[in-house]
Amino acid sequence: MPDRTEVRIGEYGSALLAYSQLTPRDVKRLRALQAHGRLGLDQTPTGWRLKAGATVGLLVLDRVRLVMEPKFALPGDRLMDWLAYALGAPAPLPVASRHWATGPEGYADLVAAALLEQCERLLREGLRRDYVRRQSLEPVLRGRLDVAAQATLRYGQLDKLHIRTFDRETDIWDNRVLGTALQVASALTTSPDLTRDLHTIADAFPKATPPDAALRALDRTRYTPLNARYRAAHIWSRLLLRGGGVTDILTDRGTAADGLLLAMPALWEAVVRRLVTDAAAPHGGRGVPSSGAAGITVRGDLGITSAFRPDVLLSLPDRDPTVRALLPVDAKYKRYDRHGVGAEDVHQLLTYSAAYTPGDDRRAVIVHPRAGGHSYRALRVDSPRGRLGNIHVLGIGTHALPQEAAAWVGSVLPLTDG
Template sequence: MPDPTEVRLGEYGSALLDIQQLTARDIERLHALQARGCLRLDRVPAGWRIKADATVGILVLDHVRLVVEPKFAIPGEQLMSWLSYALRAPTPLPATARRWATGPQGYADLVAAALLEQCEQLIREGLRRDYVSRQSLEPVLRGRLDLTAQVSRRYGQLDQLHVRFFARETDTWDNRILGTALREARGLAIHPDLVRDLHALADAFPQAPTPNAALRALDRVRYTRLNARYRAAHTWAHLLLRGGGVTDLLTDEGTRADGLLLAMPALWEAVVRRLATEAVAPHGGRAVPSSGATGITVQGDLGAVSAFRPDVLLSLQGHHAAEHTLLPVDAKYKRYDRYGVGAADIHQLLTYSAGYTSKAPPRAVLIHPHLGGHSHRLLQVRGPGGMLGSIHVVGVDTAAPPPQAARWIGSALPWGDW
């Protein structure tokens, strides 16, 4: 079978495909992705037009390998740093990044390389072993005799014994998850050296019966001092096995095993949650839940009760230790470095500010990605009765390291005065 034709387009870009390049199965999958807002598929006289949304990554179809590259806000070479920051996973070593980022393979190869790097480290340290229940036929007694099997299968003969015992092996779910992810990564990687290394390392790990079984094990895993060192490798494995889905970050179904898609707005929301929390920590601030007693709810309408929830709700310490002020922060993956803030977003931020800030005028923060440096501007909304609220519009330089961006947010805004 010939290799799929590679089609590359940028974020929010489009590409034209011939009618025969998409099979019925491809069209069904693309329509499913369109329903979730990942892309758009249109029938045109010349064939099919695929238009990417704010989703980047790779999708392997029957005859086409679709690669959507990040173009809008986060440069390709920085994407792994921001993804690692959002997932709280270690950033791949610079040597590893240079090893794979120099070619046109891009995001999928870098994620596979990040998993490979973590698995290689586990191999060097020694894979975790645990006691696993085994059944076998032995010439001598080992463990406990399986009387039922001995009587029904050996008919009283004692030259071979059916026994049950525990053996200390690497065939544990911690290792099966990684073995399954390494095998899935081989189908996504393009760089021949990377594919070879994934093949070689996958043989050192046991494999789960199915990828879904590995995902179920990931959902059940609990980390202790015995398996804490597996956390980073499991994070990258989760990303690959879900086709891009880690917690609430990415596409969560439909493209596993033959796709790796990253929803950039969800990634940006996860980044902003961590940036804002780390920015106010030196000032005595912290993130608090935006539901329950601190939620904004709408009641009395048709249907169920609805709610307004900012991406981050910060509790800021005032001039006195016992004094705290709530500050809503919202993440917008939009070109607010070039265009004015939209009316819908202003309405949303005014609702947050009116509901959470007690000091006049009500305040809220909007954080958006920015290329070529940080930015900060203040929007003031006035009505006939005076000031309705103010919105701090903060642009974060996505070319900067994430910890540096968090420090800049902490110093850019007058947190202590709020």
């Protein structure tokens, strides 16, 4: 990797770059990311001003290595725990247990380390093999003779035979996508030891394929008892190959840039979906769809149909055991630990409560991250004609482990039962 100037920007921070630091190709890639709302790029009289939003991670440009650090709520040493929790992947081993040092940015090296850990485990257990059809020219008959090829290409000569074999090999898509991901990971890491380990283990996997082909193969993959142990390795591979875009978390289509970026609001939504579902399960709760017939739809506006959909709609046991109560929950990646809930969010949550909860007990829940411990408060929205609803605001202390946070949310859920 050529030497690049490292530029660090905190979440929602900015940095000024000279014109000479960005090539025309860099500007094109940054403009594409700007169009997706991942960062801001403004031209100034002296250069370019980069503005980070709620996207964190690493972006490798031609002359600059841009590191966008999480500053808002998810600390760097906990980011991987929450990411693994949202994806349903095994938590990686603690960095201290490895023999390399993680760089200050942590994120890119940690994802690469998580992939390496899973690939090492697969090698120890033995890579999966499956039957692969091959055609080759051999001096002896093995498999089946390709009569048509033998007659048309060898003209009856029998010194070499065109044969078809069907053997169990490791050169299958489950393994090939990992070889591609290991190559991509080695280009993003800064630790020499980690880079060397990635290169070494990549040699044990079949020949890598282009990243686009590997992503298409991952999208087609269906897991059975035969390849279920590959799921975690494929999760980290997909994250690296998409540059941070994960199905149901973030998909940046048409954005070509070398890096590993993660949109924190999308990650937080994925965290909250699993968090409240896990927390509700001991109370007999479960998540239910909030789209289709259960969705909130707006029609009649110049032919445009729009919809409101909470991030999670919980079905919980009611006081009457014969019925179940619905509870809308929305994830907000905002500083609601430092300032009040905005009017726009109050209106949104009141709409959810009116749609899904009974008139005598209108309620909805906001879940936001906070740097300290957990917090709970209830907003009461009143009008001249009486109570409009209650909005329960849960602050999740992201310095804690996700499982601890889920246990706390489970203890608070009874407070939201009216």
